[in-house]
Amino acid sequence: MTNWVIKGLRTGVKSTRYPRAEETAAGCSPGLPAATRLPSDLAEMIVARCPTGALERSLEGVDVDLRRCVHCFRCTRGSNCTVDWSGGYDWAGFATERTGAFGPPFGRSLHILVVDTGDCGACLSEVKQLNNPYYNMHRLGFFLTPTPRHADVLLVVGALTEQMRLPLRKAYDAMPTPKRVVAAGACALSGGVFGRSFICSGGVGEFLPVDVEVPGNPPPPLAILHGLMVVAGRKPPASLYRRVENSSADEPR
Amino acid sequence: MSGRLDQVVEQIGLRWNGAVRPSPNLAHDAVCQIECPSEQLGEVCNWLFSEQDYSFGGLIVEQQKHWHLRYVFYGGAHAGWIHLTTSLPGGESQLPSISRLIHAADWHEREVEDLYGLSFEGHPRLGDFVLHNDVFHEGIAPMLKNFNGSEPVTDRSPDTNWRPRRIVEEIGAFAMPIGPIHSTGTAPVYFQLETVGEDVIRAQPRLFYAYRGLEKIAEGRRADDVLLIAERISGTSAFAHSLALCQSVERLCQVAVPRRASTLRILIAELERLRHHISAIAGICESTGLAVAAAHASILEEELLRISGALTGHRYLFGLNVFGGLSMDLEDTRCSLAAEAVANVSDRLDTLQAMLSTSSSFLDRLEEVGVIEFPDARDFGLVGPVARASGLSRDLRNAQPYCGYDRIEFLVPHESEGDGYARLRLLFREAQQSTRIISAIAKSLPAGQCRTPEWGLRPGAALGWVEAPGGAALHWLRLGEQGVVERYRIITPSFANWHGFRLAAENFAFQDFPIILATFALSVHENDR
Ligand code: SF4
Numbered sequence: 001m002t003n004w005v006i007k008g009l010r011t012g013v014k015s016t017r018y019p020r021a022e023e024t025a026a027g028c029s030p031g032l033p034a035a036t037r038l039p040s041d042l043a044e045m046i047v048a049r050c051p052t053g054a055l056e057r058s059l060e061g062v063d064v065d066l067r068r069c070v071h072c073f074r075c076t077r078g079s080n081c082t083v084d085w086s087g088g089y090d091w092a093g094f095a096t097e098r099t100g101a102f103g104p105p106f107g108r109s110l111h112i113l114v115v116d117t118g119d120c121g122a123c124l125s126e127v128k129q130l131n132n133p134y135y136n137m138h139r140l141g142f143f144l145t146p147t148p149r150h151a152d153v154l155l156v157v158g159a160l161t162e163q164m165r166l167p168l169r170k171a172y173d174a175m176p177t178p179k180r181v182v183a184a185g186a187c188a189l190s191g192g193v194f195g196r197s198f199i200c201s202g203g204v205g206e207f208l209p210v211d212v213e214v215p216g217n218p219p220p221p222l223a224i225l226h227g228l229m230v231v232a233g234r235k236p237p238a239s240l241y242r243r244v245e246n247s248s249a250d251e252p253r
Numbered sequence: 254m255s256g257r258l259d260q261v262v263e264q265i266g267l268r269w270n271g272a273v274r275p276s277p278n279l280a281h282d283a284v285c286q287i288e289c290p291s292e293q294l295g296e297v298c299n300w301l302f303s304e305q306d307y308s309f310g311g312l313i314v315e316q317q318k319h320w321h322l323r324y325v326f327y328g329g330a331h332a333g334w335i336h337l338t339t340s341l342p343g344g345e346s347q348l349p350s351i352s353r354l355i356h357a358a359d360w361h362e363r364e365v366e367d368l369y370g371l372s373f374e375g376h377p378r379l380g381d382f383v384l385h386n387d388v389f390h391e392g393i394a395p396m397l398k399n400f401n402g403s404e405p406v407t408d409r410s411p412d413t414n415w416r417p418r419r420i421v422e423e424i425g426a427f428a429m430p431i432g433p434i435h436s437t438g439t440a441p442v443y444f445q446l447e448t449v450g451e452d453v454i455r456a457q458p459r460l461f462y463a464y465r466g467l468e469k470i471a472e473g474r475r476a477d478d479v480l481l482i483a484e485r486i487s488g489t490s491a492f493a494h495s496l497a498l499c500q501s502v503e504r505l506c507q508v509a510v511p512r513r514a515s516t517l518r519i520l521i522a523e524l525e526r527l528r529h530h531i532s533a534i535a536g537i538c539e540s541t542g543l544a545v546a547a548a549h550a551s552i553l554e555e556e557l558l559r560i561s562g563a564l565t566g567h568r569y570l571f572g573l574n575v576f577g578g579l580s581m582d583l584e585d586t587r588c589s590l591a592a593e594a595v596a597n598v599s600d601r602l603d604t605l606q607a608m609l610s611t612s613s614s615f616l617d618r619l620e621e622v623g624v625i626e627f628p629d630a631r632d633f634g635l636v637g638p639v640a641r642a643s644g645l646s647r648d649l650r651n652a653q654p655y656c657g658y659d660r661i662e663f664l665v666p667h668e669s670e671g672d673g674y675a676r677l678r679l680l681f682r683e684a685q686q687s688t689r690i691i692s693a694i695a696k697s698l699p700a701g702q703c704r705t706p707e708w709g710l711r712p713g714a715a716l717g718w719v720e721a722p723g724g725a726a727l728h729w730l731r732l733g734e735q736g737v738v739e740r741y742r743i744i745t746p747s748f749a750n751w752h753g754f755r756l757a758a759e760n761f762a763f764q765d766f767p768i769i770l771a772t773f774a775l776s777v778h779e780n781d782r
Contacts, residue, residue: 004545007604007608008548026559026563028562030562030566030567030568030571031566051481070481071571072572073571073580077572077581114437115441118462120485120487120488120778121440122488122489125488128438132554132555146435158463161463162406163462163464164441164462165388167462168434192485193482194485195470197465197470198395198466198469199395199464200466217571218569220562220568
């Protein structure tokens, strides 16, 4: 047993400095498309390439609905023209004006119930990474709980299948108030690649009152962490839409 | 090349004397299609499976003018693929079950019954399977062509009194329900563990909470949009599944993939396998409560995710495979950097293995626990590391090589005990092989293009296969005119291994259950599709 203790000590601290400082290690985030100025014929072409309707034409180029992007990279690896790509991971935003973040009592300790409503497993895997030493979300006062009775936040991933509706409803109803719902991943936000079908709902928003949305397919751990910081009221929300601004200012944040 | 296949086909012709007709088409890639009347089906399948050492790949149903059923078998090196096909005469929807002879076909038949409404005479247990009877009523068959897959099902009268069947009847017997939401951050699955005391006597999983109807929603979409679906069958084996689909398209349209692209594909596929195995190892450590080891394994897992992200742009390797190659070239220098980083991860993995192999309290939880003997593994058609830990060492990478795996040196390790520890050791050994392949490839990447530019989709059907991290994955794609998908059948390793999982869990103590589950490294998402 002492071996393990020694190995633990030798390994040292791995945790990211986020949210105190930016995490800059390579491979932490797949990035997302940025709103891009393009002439209208090219814009049209590139919008047609997007499989999920995440790109929209605007007067000056293409706008991006982050909630729909599934990182297929068709708009950036294709030939001829491409949109700009932006890194980062502070992507989470408020779903509606209605609720907003938790107040101060929840700022330092938040218990989270994760429900997978039918994803591909990547979102769930990224949620699991939050407990690895690199992200170590305990240090921020975030704890996963197996029971809805202890949960303040319902973290939903997946496209919400018909067969998960009842379990999800039961879990939500069993949570004490006040409670918040964080939906993470394109499938939970907009149906993603699965869309709306006989079995998938095209997003959990119609079924539960979602407070914070975390784009990405899957959202990297730092983006989910940002979503939790937002719901706890410890970080400002980002905009879920990126629009080309009329002025000369570039990509809006 | 396919000498053995020829012999087998000839013998079939002799034995069944004309009733069973091999057709010479599909001659490429050592695939033989044999037409077989449904009455003979069981016999021929059984002969292939029991006497000729073919593995049962899966059942593929297609609804055309008549019902077409395709039973896919594959053998070891040089034995190729045999597709036994049978058609039902118009109006008929019943045929004999083969699962009494070939247990591996059990869940395939249940799935077809549930989603297509065909029935299999003599199958011991049909009904509630993919579609849950407490959500949909029996008789809804979403895979039928005339079923509208884009609208929610409004007409349903679910059986609200439905309860999982209990099998154990004994004084003091009780059933422990677990799930579908259980533990912290797990995929949805329900277990009913039946017991009369300490030991789990029956462990029946109820799956398909994450059924996303992928085979259905693929129909009518364009082939390259279906590639996005393939990546999302199982996000943690995304590259393997997209590769399987790419290969079926490339085989169908006879696209030659440039050597550089197929070599890079191997590199990425092995990177994914390595990450998958390390994640499974982390899961095993965690299930035994060995927190330090679990933390170390998950450090390595995160590092591999970052290596993948830095190399390909996506931590789970999405968006990389395209028909005819890769969506972007990976420069040689970046590949060697990645290989160096992988080698570093692998060194630390070896250290972890050495430490685990001397932690007796850890080993006690794994040794002689969750045992699957070789005959059971074979009967249930288990695949991948789970099967290889029970001595069933078939691996598509060398049995039916693709991407040029036959030009690469690697071993397919196997163990014989079939217990939890054998499965853990196997994961470590396969991880070492993957590292070896990655560093060998990174040193000698062929130059050239990474995507075939000019080619067109054509109608027809083909099978693509891959040894996914979890085992054999088979993708059958039928394209119609203009590259529209008519049928997409996805056969996944988790589907096979979930079927056999209860064998390992039964007759072991309650507290062993989560550990046995972890050693199987099963994916709910890959199973449910
Ligand atoms: S990367 Fe996102 S925005 Fe670009 S085409 Fe794909 S889904 Fe659309």
